[in-house]
Amino acid sequence: MTDTMKPLIALSGVSKRYGGVRALSNVDFACGHGSIHAVLGENGAGKSTLIKIISGVVQPDEGRITLENRDVTFPTPQAANAAGVVCIFQELSLMPELSVSDNISITAPPRRLGLIDRRAQRRRAEELLARVGCEDINPLMLVKHLPLSRRQMVEIAKALGRSPKLLILDEATSALTAADVERVYGILHGLRAGGLSMLYISHRMHEIEELADTCSVFRNGQHIDTFPKGARSDEQIVQMMIGRELHNVYPPKPVRNAPPPVALEARGIGWEGRLSDISFRIGQGEVVGLGGLDGQGQRELLLALFGVLRGVAGEVAVNGQKTHITSPAQAKRAAGVGIALIPEDRKTEGLMLPMGVGDNISMAALPSMTRHFVVDRDIEDKKIAEMVAKLKIKFGKLSDPVATLSGGNQQKVVIAKWLLTGARVILLNDPTRGIDVGTKQEIYQLLRDLADAGTAILFYSTDYDELIGCCDRVLILYGGRIARELTGPDITEANIIASSLNLSFPASSGAHA
């Protein structure tokens, strides 16, 4: 503990139970003035509960909280806000149908004669957006028209509008692309220089290295250790987090001498000016990455291949067979092989949250378990059990709502749903967002195993490390076109960044050096 420095906020002996589960047990924790304090831990380690207690969402069962050396209790989030504790939650809290400026001032809009002063509200939004480097966002735009990463910036601006002393960022960068993340770093460093304290929660190791002054590790509801940045190696930190040793994060890539037979071929894909003339091939057993800045057409490309978009130009061939896919139902049966899509937002696009784990897993493959219009429960149970074992999905009962699972296990359910269809082409849209390190690793291994079994994988990720670690080839999109294709040793961070910005190719560190 940094006893020499007077902490801004300190928790002592804080415990919290949910039913029979101890979410936090006897935690002592302190966060100093003007520092960025990273909180690390796997999903379920107690980070979220810690934050909810500090921000007044839930009440601790035991223990006390002091803010600037005074005992405080936060019965509601409003009370915490009033005391200067502001939280940016993992789930975006913006109203999609309201404008950016309405959202930023939603709790306390500037008033004149009791009515909302729209002009002042707009000025305020402009100022706050400028503080987060987003002058280009029109405050009158509706939030639903902004891409996810911009919404996250609005969220940060909104939090700053409440003049916080302690800003809590819970997975605040998980929706951001690398370029935006850089900008957020700059903003956060600036805020720290201005004396603001921040609690920062992220699953991305290198972000913590760049940002944090102090790190705290949680595991199973306990505070394991707090140390200044750099005092522990990555391996040590990860080991603290998962309580066991972590081996290679990424599974080894196979060495190929000849190109594999083509599983998916796209020729001249275009869509409403957002995608133009995209042609590529994915071989059986290949993991192909999609990279680039956010909003360059990656999501649209995946949706176009999956038949979700209307009016897509170009041709798609699956296993050499020309297909015309106009709905996910057709994609599922394409050319007798099947295409699967793991969507961007598992909570709204991937899962039926109140339905059971089992029902969710079998949802897409029900026709294959049906005899004479009736679902054969024996076959269904058997196939679900296979998937649960294969993906190591953890849950209470199969009938438990999938909403009760952790983020990582929810994502596994989405993947299991599609594996059951036997799809031989799998499209993934940022599948590891907001998932803990251990589960990420399992997903990487799973993708590689699937590829080794002959599945073609197209994998969009906002995390460069993943593209470098997982993919045999990477397609970088820029402005709806393929700007560059990187292969083998050319897949480096420098090359990905340069291609993402559509700069000329820097000297290759691999083959040409």
Added chain:
Amino acid sequence: MSGVLKNIHRPTLIACGFIVAILAAGTVYTLVTQGSATFIEPTYLLQQIKIAAFLGIVAAGMMVVVLLGQIDLSVPWTLAASAMIATAVGGPWAIPIGLGIGLAVGIANGLGVAFLRVPSMIFTLGVNAVLRGLMVMLTGGFAPQSSATKPMIWLATGQPLGIANSVVVWALLSVALVFMLTRTPIGRYIYATGNREAATYLSGINTRFVLVFGFVVCSLCASFAGLLIAGYTSKAFQAMGDVYLLPAIAAVVVGGTNILGGQGRYSGTVVGTILIVLLQSVLSVMQMPEAGRQIIYGLVIIAMLLVYGRNNTVRG
């Protein structure tokens, strides 16, 4: 039905409790005022079940639409139009044509909601008004002179098995519906679509077909109920369906089906139907004035929903 009995549905239990409470309150009243326990006599209860069959069939269809996260407000005139046209046509074609009208209305509703993306509350309200207009046009605004055909009367009132056929029909329909909802892919898709249509669509399921299917089931149930009611009263008449819309929605919701879709069991709808019918009957036997009856009826429905708690709200 074993799936339903395996772990008993909480709202179903609560609704059963309410039924017992209503009967108990009514019995105390009759014991004091008339010295008899009318409400727990088997003849009375059987009579109520017979009446409940009509509402039960309408509520069964309504439940499918509510599970989809939609609502069907065209039920009153789907029911009336089917009955009126069936009696007007008469002869052997009466029943098929009556059901055909239900099928057509259901397809229209389904297409409007699934393809035109008009909110179902608005679209079905419009369809209801159109049907009413058509019926007024066809009959000139007078009660139709024709009467129900023999098969319709037999289906509603005949009792070859010792109990009224309408009850048997309700029971058979219930078994079929439970089977569909719990054992077939389309049943699973109905729940999934009601929970989150986008995720269901992205799972490669034709959600438009599921929506159309749900509306067709609802309209078919309504028109079938119309034929039975026409058989029971031996004629069809204007506005005969109006008294069924709100009780049907109430029966579904009181039975624990989430009005936002995706959650609910059919057993709840059956118990909810019986509850609504008994409540109406007991209140009228107690000679409560109409105003008081309406107030108590409304309060009981709200009270039951409060008892269920609101912990099952859909997230996200």
